Amino acid sequence: MFIRSAxxxxxxxxxxxxxxxxxxxxxxxxxxxELAKVDYTVLPNGYGLxxxxxxxxxxxxxxxxxxxxxxxxxxxxxLNDRLVGGLGSLTTDKPVKTVGSxxxxxxxxxxxxxxxxxxxxPGSLTNNQVYAVTAYILFLNGIVEExxxxxxxxxxxxxxxxxxxxxxxxxxx
Amino acid sequence: xxxxxxxxxxGNGLLDxxxxxxxxxxxxxxxxxxxAGAQDRPDWMRMPGAGMSETGAPSEYETQLHRRAIGSxxxxxxxxASRTPLPYLDGIITPSRLHFERHHSGIPNIDxxxxxxxxxxxxxxxxxxxxxxxARYQTVSSIQFxxxxxxxxxxxxxxxxxxxCSLLHGLVAASEWGGIPLSALLEETGVKPSARWLVxxxxxxxxxxxxxxxxxxxxxxxxxxxxxxxxxxxxxxxPMRLFLPGWEGNMSVKxxxxxxxxxxxxxxxxxxxxxxxxxxxxxxxxxxxxxxxxSVITSPxxxxxxxxxxxxxxxxxxxxxxxxxxxxxxxxxxxxxxxDAALDEHVLxxxxxxxxxxxxxxxGPAVLLSRAVDSAGNVQPxxxxxxxxxxxxxxxxxxxxxxxxxxxxxxxxNVYS
Numbered sequence: 269m270f271i272r273s274a275x276x277x278x279x280x281x282x283x284x285x286x287x288x289x290x291x292x293x294x295x296x297x298x299x300x301x302e303l304a305k306v307d308y309t310v311l312p313n314g315y316g317l318x319x320x321x322x323x324x325x326x327x328x329x330x331x332x333x334x335x336x337x338x339x340x341x342x343x344x345x346x347l348n349d350r351l352v353g354g355l356g357s358l359t360t361d362k363p364v365k366t367v368g369s370x371x372x373x374x375x376x377x378x379x380x381x382x383x384x385x386x387x388x389x390p391g392s393l394t395n396n397q398v399y400a401v402t403a404y405i406l407f408l409n410g411i412v413e414e415x416x417x418x419x420x421x422x423x424x425x426x427x428x429x430x431x432x433x434x435x436x437x438x439x440x441x
Numbered sequence: 442x443x444x445x446x447x448x449x450x451x452g453n454g455l456l457d458x459x460x461x462x463x464x465x466x467x468x469x470x471x472x473x474x475x476x477a478g479a480q481d482r483p484d485w486m487r488m489p490g491a492g493m494s495e496t497g498a499p500s501e502y503e504t505q506l507h508r509r510a511i512g513s514x515x516x517x518x519x520x521x522a523s524r525t526p527l528p529y530l531d532g533i534i535t536p537s538r539l540h541f542e543r544h545h546s547g548i549p550n551i552d553x554x555x556x557x558x559x560x561x562x563x564x565x566x567x568x569x570x571x572x573x574x575x576a577r578y579q580t581v582s583s584i585q586f587x588x589x590x591x592x593x594x595x596x597x598x599x600x601x602x603x604x605x606c607s608l609l610h611g612l613v614a615a616s617e618w619g620g621i622p623l624s625a626l627l628e629e630t631g632v633k634p635s636a637r638w639l640v641x642x643x644x645x646x647x648x649x650x651x652x653x654x655x656x657x658x659x660x661x662x663x664x665x666x667x668x669x670x671x672x673x674x675x676x677x678x679x680p681m682r683l684f685l686p687g688w689e690g691n692m693s694v695k696x697x698x699x700x701x702x703x704x705x706x707x708x709x710x711x712x713x714x715x716x717x718x719x720x721x722x723x724x725x726x727x728x729x730x731x732x733x734x735x736s737v738i739t740s741p742x743x744x745x746x747x748x749x750x751x752x753x754x755x756x757x758x759x760x761x762x763x764x765x766x767x768x769x770x771x772x773x774x775x776x777x778x779x780x781d782a783a784l785d786e787h788v789l790x791x792x793x794x795x796x797x798x799x800x801x802x803x804x805g806p807a808v809l810l811s812r813a814v815d816s817a818g819n820v821q822p823x824x825x826x827x828x829x830x831x832x833x834x835x836x837x838x839x840x841x842x843x844x845x846x847x848x849x850x851x852x853x854x855n856v857y858s
Contacts, residue, residue: 292577295560295568295629302569303561308648309640309701312708338516347515359723363832365714372725373708380710384546384647387517430725434713438728440637441656 310379314424317378321419322400324407330397331404334386343367343408348387352408355429368409372434374426378402378418399423451780453773453807455755456799458783505529508539509607519547522589524611527737528745531756533785533793534584535614537669542676543589543612545711546647549696553680556644558626558664562701565631572666572680575621581663582619583686585791586760588612588732590689590716594836596843597828601855606742609855610843613760615793618684619667623700624659636702640709641683644698651692652706653685657730661686664697687762687791688730689838691716719832731762734821735840736769736796736813747851750804755782758793761815766794768814773800775808775844775858782811790816807847808858824857 310316322330340346343366344353354364363369367377382398384390393401399418406412412426448457479487499506506529513521525541542548553572561567592612595602602609636655643649653662665684666672673679678695685693691711706712706728718726736759741747755773759766765788770779782796796811813821824841844858 291625291629292574293629294574294577295566295570295626296574298559298561298567298569303559303567306559306699307561307701308642308699309562309650309703309707311703311705313705315703316707358719358725358832359721361833363719363834365719367714370719370725371710371714373713376708376710376713379650379707383642383650384710387520387546390546390646390648433723433725435724435726436728437726438654438730440654 308379308383310375310382312373312375312424314375314420317375317420317423318395319420320395320399321417322396322398322403323417324400324404324412324414326396327400327402327404327407330393330401334389334393335401338387343405351405355409358430358433366409367405368411368429370430372428372431374402374406374411374423374428377405378423451772451774452778453805454801454803455771455773455778455780456801458781458798460799461783461797503529506536506539508541509605509611517547519544522591522612524607525614526607527611527613527739527758528606528742530739531795533615533758533787533789533795534669535616535793537616537671537674537677540587540614540616540668540674540677541589541612543591543690544645544676544695545649546645548675549645550675551644551680551696556680556698558681558697558700560626560630560700560702562639562703563633563636564627564702565633566629568626568630570626575664575666575681578621578625580619580621580666582617582667583792584615584617584787584789585684585686586613586615586732586793587684587690587693588614588760588762590691590729590732590837593735593737593839593841593843596824596841596855597831597836597839601857603743603855605744606737606739607744609743610737610739612690613758613793615760616668617670618663618665619670620663620665620681620684623662623664623683626664627658627702632702635704638703638706640699640701640703640707641692641694641697642699642701643678643694644696648698649694649711650707650709651694651712652703652709653683653692655702657685657688665693687732689716689732692730716837718837719835720830721832722830723832729838732760733838733840734761734763734766734813734815734819735759736766736811736821737843738771738809738811738845741809741847741853742845743853743855746853747802747847749851750802753800753802755798755800755809757796757811759796759811759813760791760793761813761817761819762791763819764816765790765792766796766813767816767818769794769796770812770814771796771798771800772810772812773807776810779812802847804849806849808856809845809847810842810858812842
């Protein structure tokens with residue numbers, strides 16, 4: 269009873285404040301279920317990673333079926349962005365930027381694959397498949413072992429080779 | 442003729458800019474006395490012209506008014522860019538249909554009745570806004586530029602590329618952007634004290650996403666619904682896009698679908714592996730947000746060569762993500778001497794500013810340069826300064842001074858001064 273009354277009070281205060289400013293206040297409440305369908309954001313600390321897991325062994329199969337056509341057999345010589353290699357090249361006169369050499373956060377790989385890949389059918393992979401192909405690309409780069417199981421707990425702990433070279437131009441106020 | 446017609450103000454034929462301030466004063470001095478008959482009329486003056494139409498189109502004779510250098514990644518048609526045809530435009534407003542494009546997974550065909558803007562994360566009340574709902578909010582509009590972080594990168598190539606001005610610099614445009622201050626919507630959702638950033642995601646196939654600091658959002662970010670007076674076109678984010686005045690274009694997420702408030706940046710693909718600048722000391726520089734002070738001469742320019750020697754207007758655009766353009770100088774002798782260009786009336790913050798100089802080309806070799814200064818006192822740097830500290834191939838965020846070499850036959854070439 270107390271809770272219901274407190275909620276009612278909060279609603280009245282909110283409604284009044286909206287009316288006082290003559291603001292439309294037309295945003296509609298959205299359920300957690302609806303939010304879950306559109307929330308793809310993953311932070312470097314792992315916040316936002318879903319349940320599920322995968323390793324490079326499973327990932328090799330996912331890669332062959334969904335990624336190989338554009339990124340090449342071993343991620344080095346495909347039609348599109350190179351994913352593998354280039355370690356140690358960033359300070360040479362021919363830097364090779366790949367997931368392994370340049371991407372500073374492993375969580376970014378999961379986030380991007382889940383959002384956008386495969387190019388022709390984004391959203392078609394299960395979370396287990398995304399974890400697995402993430403593991404496979406990291407394995408091809410020599411960053412994780414072939415049997416390393418990646419999930420919401422272990423992926424944020426994967427340290428990328430370029431992690432400590434990141435500087436920010438923007439400085440928060 | 443004006444009083445200033447023959448006053449040189451800098452080397453190799455640059456004339457006084459006041460020639461433009463006196464525009465209109467020279468006309469009317471001569472009365473037309475000749476008589477003319479119907480037989481002297483051109484065809485289009487001998488009968489009534491065409492009727493009205495529901496939408497307009499350029500003259501059939503204007504064959505250059507199309508986007509340039511459309512290119513997409515191998516195996517795709519929608520992951521690439523098209524360029525604004527800068528040499529064929531004047532003023533500061535870019536027609537919407539000629540505004541450059543940069544997409545990462547094509548242009549979605551969004552049904553506005555099904556599209557929602559969802560704001561969630563570190564808010565008091567996660568809310569969903571329909572387009573109908575947003576139509577009832579107070580809107581604002583401003584004329585401001587949008588520039589891709591990769592604009593002009595080809596001028597950092599080791600050798601000057603002989604490509605058009607549009608291909609070199611056409612990833613910039615200016616529009617009147619109308620929409621709702623995002624701060625007003627965040628007032629409605631409430632913002633938790635721990636929120637510092639938000640992650641904006643698009644409703645395209647790749648859910649293109651960028652992290653944006655909350656202080657920028659509260660400063661001047663809008664959810665744009667209108668461009669140049671009409672609803673956004675699909676290529677520019679219909680039915681809504683984020684618009685962040687002055688900041689690198691990729692952050693103004695098109696087809697805006699979700700906004701999640703967070704306590705730290707998400708380090709998305711586009712803000713780490715792309716649109717970052719590798720330095721020669723091995724540092725990877727992230728978050729170079731404002732597009733810095735810059736100018737380029739758009740006429741003459743490669744693709745818009747000179748004809749006979751004589752009087753010409755040298756015209757171009759200048760802009761800064763840090764404020765207004767205070768001054769643009771032009772040189773016709775490769776930077777040995779400079780003269781102030783005239784600025785058109787509309788000098789707006791974070792917007793293209795049109796500049797003009799009068800020039801008498803004597804038919805000899807010349808190198809034209811423009812150099813802009815913004816209201817924060819920033820001076821457009823030279824190419825060699827822009828290259829300092831960069832790793833090979835790290836070419837985003839280039840605001841270097843462009844040099845156009847005029848050869849004896851009037852051809853305009855890209856050169857490094």
